[in-house]
Amino acid sequence: MKIEIRGAQNLSFREKQVVTLKEMGFSTDHIARQLSLSAGTVSTLYNRARTKGYEVVIVIPYNPGLSGGDEEDEQT
Numbered sequence: 262m263k264i265e266i267r268g269a270q271n272l273s274f275r276e277k278q279v280v281t282l283k284e285m286g287f288s289t290d291h292i293a294r295q296l297s298l299s300a301g302t303v304s305t306l307y308n309r310a311r312t313k314g315y316e317v318v319i320v321i322p323y324n325p326g327l328s329g330g331d332e333e334d335e336q337t
Contacts, residue, residue: 280315
């Protein structure tokens with residue numbers, strides 16, 4: 262599985278960092294410590310990025326073995 266941020270070209274380098282970590286589920290305090298920023302700066306960067314409009318997309322590679330097409334056959 263891969264996470265893709267569409268519209269990332271509109272974000273600054275720091276905004277991309279914050280958005281990526283936020284979308285991965287990290288708290289504002291954790292991100293602040295990791296990037297050596299204040300929690301307020303992380304919040305500002307995240308809110309600014311949200312106003313620029315980006316979209317997080319989860320890309321799941323196709324795996325024919327996981328298609329689920331054989332489930333009906335197994336139940337009969």
